[in-house]
Amino acid sequence: MSIAVTSLDSQRQFGGKVVEGASWLMVVIVVAARLLLQGPVLGLALAALVAAAATTLAHRTAGTNSTGRSLMGVALMAQVSLLVAALNGHGWQIDMHMAYFAALALLVVFCDWRVIAAAAAAVAVHHLVLSFMLPQAVFPGSASLGRVIVHAAILIVEAGALIATTFSINAMFDSANKARAEAEKAVEDAHAAHSAAENARRSEESVRAETAQTEAFNEMQHTEAVEAIAKGLEHLAKGDLTVRLSTRFSEAYEALRADFNAAAERVQAALMDISVTTRAVSAGADEIAHASDDLSMRTEQQAASLQQTTSALEDITATVRKTAAGAKEASDVVAKARTDAQRSGEIVDQAVAAMTQIEGSSTQVGQIIGVIDEIAFQTNLLALNAGVEAARAGEAGRGFAVVAQEVRALAQRSADAAREIKTLISTSTQQVGAGVALVGQTGEALQRIVGQVASIDTLVNQIAASANAQSAGLQEVNTAMNKMDQVVQQNAAMVEEATAATHALKGEAGQLAAQVSRFKVSDGTMAAHTEASPQPRQRPAVMARPGRSSAAAAVKEEWQEF
Structure with missing residues (x-):
C-alpha cells in the first residue's frame, strides 16, 4: 500500500x-x-x-x-x-x-x-x-x-x-x-499565455481576409520589380556594367531600383579605378622585378667576394697560427740555450777557481824550490869546509875529502836541478796566470752571452705573445666574417625570395588586368587589358661555400617559413 x-x-x-x-x-x-x-x-x-x-x-x-x-x-x-x-x-x-x-x-x-x-x-x-x-x-x-x-x-x-x-x-x-x-x-x-494566443489567432484570421487583396496587389508589384532586376542582373552577369533600370517601380520598390542603379555605377567606377590601378601596379611590379634582379645579382657578387675574403682570412689566420707556434718553439729553444749558458758560466767560474788554486800551488812550489836551493848552497858550503879540513888532516883525511867532494858535487847538481825546476815553475806560473785571465775573460763572455740570451728570450716571448694575440684577433675576425657570410647568404636567399614574389606579383597583376578586361565599363569600350609582363630573366645561383650547403638550405627554409 x-x-x-x-x-x-x-x-x-x-x-x-x-x-x-x-x-x-x-x-x-x-x-x-x-x-x-x-x-x-x-x-x-x-x-x-x-x-x-x-x-x-x-x-x-x-x-x-x-x-x-x-x-x-x-x-x-x-x-x-x-x-x-x-x-x-x-x-x-x-x-x-x-x-x-x-x-x-x-x-x-x-x-x-x-x-x-x-x-x-x-x-x-x-x-x-x-x-x-x-x-x-x-x-x-x-x-x-x-x-x-x-x-x-x-x-x-x-x-x-x-x-x-x-x-x-x-x-x-x-x-x-x-x-x-x-x-x-x-x-x-x-x-494565461494560451488564452492570449487564442485571442491573437482569432484576430489574425479576421485581419488575414482584409489583407488578401493588398497582398495580391503587392505580389504583382513585386513580380514586376523582380523581373526588371533579374534582367539587369543578367546583363551584370555578362560583364555589362553600363546597364541601368530606367522604368520606374512602385513606391515600395523604387528605392530598390535606385539602389541597383547606384550599385552598378559604383561597381563601374570601381572597376575603372581598378583597371587604372592594375596598370600602375603592373608597371611598378615590373620596375620592382628589374630592381630585385639587379639587387640579387649584386648580392650574389657580394656573397662571392665575401666568400673569397673569408677564405683568404682563414689562410692568413692559419699562417699567423703557425708563426705563433714557431715563435713558441723558438722561445722554448732560447730558454733552453739560456739555461745551458747559465750552466756553462757556472762551469767556467769553477774552472777559474781551479786555475787560481793551481796558481797558488805553483807559487808554493816555487817557494819550496827556493828552500831546496838554499839547502844545496849550505850543503856545498859544508862540503867545501869539510874538504878544507880533510886537506889539513893529510893522508888521514883523504877519504873524508873524497866524500866531501861527492857531497859537494851532489849539492851542486841539486842546486842546478832546483834552478831548472824553479825556471819551469816560473814559466808554468806565467802560463797558469795567462790561462786564469783567459778563463776569466771566457766567464765574462759567457755572462754577456747569458744576458743577451735572456734578452732574446724576452723578445721571443713578446713575439710569441704578440703572435698569439694576432692569432686570437684574426680568429675573432674570421668568426665575424663567417657570420657576415651567413648573413649575406641569408640576404641573398631573402632577395631571391623577394624577386620570386615580385615576379609572382607581376603575374597576378596580369591576371587581374585580364579579369578586369572582361567587364564593359563604357559604351563600346572594354576595360584596358594590361599586357603580359615579360618573363623574369635568369639569375645565377648563389655561390655556396664548401661545407655550407646545409646552412644555406636551413636559411632558405627559415626564410620560407617567414
Whole structure:
C-alpha cells in the first residue's frame, strides 16, 4: 500500500496514525512480556491501556499542534518504560532499553523537533527518578550512576541526530512547497499565455481576409520589380556594367531600383579605378622585378667576394697560427740555450777557481824550490869546509875529502836541478796566470752571452705573445666574417625570395588586368587589358661555400617559413 505525502501537514497526520497504532501494539507487547515471566499482569496492563488511550485522545483532539504531538511522544516513551518494567529480573530487561532508541526514531515521522526533545526528556526523567527510587524497574540487579550517565549520553547523541534530521526534513518540505508554488504559478502563466494566443489567432484570421487583396496587389508589384532586376542582373552577369533600370517601380520598390542603379555605377567606377590601378601596379611590379634582379645579382657578387675574403682570412689566420707556434718553439729553444749558458758560466767560474788554486800551488812550489836551493848552497858550503879540513888532516883525511867532494858535487847538481825546476815553475806560473785571465775573460763572455740570451728570450716571448694575440684577433675576425657570410647568404636567399614574389606579383597583376578586361565599363569600350609582363630573366645561383650547403638550405627554409 503506497501513501502519498504531499505536504508537511499530511506527513504529520500520517505520523500520528503510525504512533497511535504503535501505542496500541505496545499494550499487547507489554502484556505478552509480563505473561512470559508469569508475573502479575493487571497493573501493567491497565497502565499500558491508559497510555494508549492518552495517545489516541491526544491524536484526536490536539494532534495538529506541537503540544498534542509531544504528549503522544511522551505516552509512547511511557509504554516503553512499562515494557522495561515488565521484564523485571529477566536478562532481556537491559536489552529492552534499545526500544527507547527505536521509539525515538519512530517519532521522526512527525518532523517536529519538539516531540523528540519532549520524549528524550521523559526518558531522562524516568531513568534519573526510578534509578534511585525503583531501580529494579529500570536495570536488572541494581542501578548505578555510571549506567545512567552512559544511557543519558547515548540518548543525547541520538536525540541530537534525530533533531537535526527533523530540521533537514522540514527544510526539504519547505523547498518542495516553494517549488510547488512556483510550478502552480507557472501553470497559471501558461494558461494565461494560451488564452492570449487564442485571442491573437482569432484576430489574425479576421485581419488575414482584409489583407488578401493588398497582398495580391503587392505580389504583382513585386513580380514586376523582380523581373526588371533579374534582367539587369543578367546583363551584370555578362560583364555589362553600363546597364541601368530606367522604368520606374512602385513606391515600395523604387528605392530598390535606385539602389541597383547606384550599385552598378559604383561597381563601374570601381572597376575603372581598378583597371587604372592594375596598370600602375603592373608597371611598378615590373620596375620592382628589374630592381630585385639587379639587387640579387649584386648580392650574389657580394656573397662571392665575401666568400673569397673569408677564405683568404682563414689562410692568413692559419699562417699567423703557425708563426705563433714557431715563435713558441723558438722561445722554448732560447730558454733552453739560456739555461745551458747559465750552466756553462757556472762551469767556467769553477774552472777559474781551479786555475787560481793551481796558481797558488805553483807559487808554493816555487817557494819550496827556493828552500831546496838554499839547502844545496849550505850543503856545498859544508862540503867545501869539510874538504878544507880533510886537506889539513893529510893522508888521514883523504877519504873524508873524497866524500866531501861527492857531497859537494851532489849539492851542486841539486842546486842546478832546483834552478831548472824553479825556471819551469816560473814559466808554468806565467802560463797558469795567462790561462786564469783567459778563463776569466771566457766567464765574462759567457755572462754577456747569458744576458743577451735572456734578452732574446724576452723578445721571443713578446713575439710569441704578440703572435698569439694576432692569432686570437684574426680568429675573432674570421668568426665575424663567417657570420657576415651567413648573413649575406641569408640576404641573398631573402632577395631571391623577394624577386620570386615580385615576379609572382607581376603575374597576378596580369591576371587581374585580364579579369578586369572582361567587364564593359563604357559604351563600346572594354576595360584596358594590361599586357603580359615579360618573363623574369635568369639569375645565377648563389655561390655556396664548401661545407655550407646545409646552412644555406636551413636559411632558405627559415626564410620560407617567414
